[in-house]
Amino acid sequence: MKKVRENGIDGFWGLVIFIGLAVACFIIWLATGLATSWLIATLLYVAMASCFLYTTLIGKQKIWDQQLPQITLSTDTRALDIGCGHGMVLFKIAHRLPAGGHITGIDIWRQQDQTNNSMATVMQKIHTDGLDQVAAVQTADMRELPFADNHFNVVVSSLAIHNVKPKAGRQQSLREIARVLQPGGQLVIADLGFSCNAYRQELVRLGFHDIQVTGTGINGWWGGPWMPTLVLRAIR
Ligand SMILES: C[S@@+](CC[C@H](N)C(=O)[O-])C[C@H]1O[C@@H](n2cnc3c(N)ncnc32)[C@H](O)[C@@H]1O
Numbered sequence: 001m002k003k004v005r006e007n008g009i010d011g012f013w014g015l016v017i018f019i020g021l022a023v024a025c026f027i028i029w030l031a032t033g034l035a036t037s038w039l040i041a042t043l044l045y046v047a048m049a050s051c052f053l054y055t056t057l058i059g060k061q062k063i064w065d066q067q068l069p070q071i072t073l074s075t076d077t078r079a080l081d082i083g084c085g086h087g088m089v090l091f092k093i094a095h096r097l098p099a100g101g102h103i104t105g106i107d108i109w110r111q112q113d114q115t116n117n118s119m120a121t122v123m124q125k126i127h128t129d130g131l132d133q134v135a136a137v138q139t140a141d142m143r144e145l146p147f148a149d150n151h152f153n154v155v156v157s158s159l160a161i162h163n164v165k166p167k168a169g170r171q172q173s174l175r176e177i178a179r180v181l182q183p184g185g186q187l188v189i190a191d192l193g194f195s196c197n198a199y200r201q202e203l204v205r206l207g208f209h210d211i212q213v214t215g216t217g218i219n220g221w222w223g224g225p226w227m228p229t230l231v232l233r234a235i236r
Helices: 002-009 013-031 036-070 088-096 119-128 167-180 195-203
Strands: 080-081 102-107 134-140 152-157 181-192 209-215 229-235
Touching: 002 036, 013 088, 036 088, 036 181, 036 229, 080 088, 080 181, 088 102, 088 119, 088 134, 088 152, 119 134, 152 167, 167 181, 167 195, 181 195, 195 209, 195 229
Parallel strands: 080 102, 080 152, 102 134, 152 181
Antiparallel strands: 181 229, 209 229
16 A cells, blocks of 8 residues: 555556456356356456556566666766656656756646646655755646756656647657757657557657667556557657
8 A cells, every 4th residue: 555655556547447347247247147257357357457556556667677777877967757746767766866967857747647646745755865956846747848958868758648638749748858858868758559659750750869669578568468568768
């Protein structure tokens, strides 16, 4: 429960749907005199809900633990975490930054995208972890970033951009990332598979290079392998 409180649950309603379907199949299984097919359906939805819960609470952290050593951090680092939510990536980077480096997190704190996310909680944790000189957080929409051109040299985003709808909003967000990221700056996005493939095309148009998209395996499955997380790395 502590993990749920500290990190929230991503896409909460997706999880509710899996649990609801498991319960419905279980009731039908009882009502139909224990027909095997309904038991199999129940177990399938329980497995999907468990897989979803694993990814949101543990798998996603492992994905970023694997990515972080590949991000160059220095005393000059000016990093931005887009859609930081509870700050999972923000804190991982802040704790690794050499003195002088800085990371800013932005979010609009939508509960439907991640439960219990709030600026106050992240600010409190920044303070508790002794990171006041290293990390900051503010309310901002990724479609209209309140930063000057070329302000950052690292931009990261974890499972946030796909939440912007419609597609034009996601393209606008990528244009904003391109605007605030210095030439030569590093971009790392973890997001749902179908989204990452669309981002790649848009980033090519925006002049990014060395674009790599990689799978994350079972750590990134949102209910099953048909809804994977991919990681996109690119240089501005
Ligand atoms: C699934 S959560 C992921 C949070 C965090 N990056 C993580 O991995 O734990 C997605 C986050 O994106 C934020 N978000 C959604 N639309 C946004 C927008 N237009 N601008 C900024 N943040 C947004 C939500 O409020 C939510 O906190």
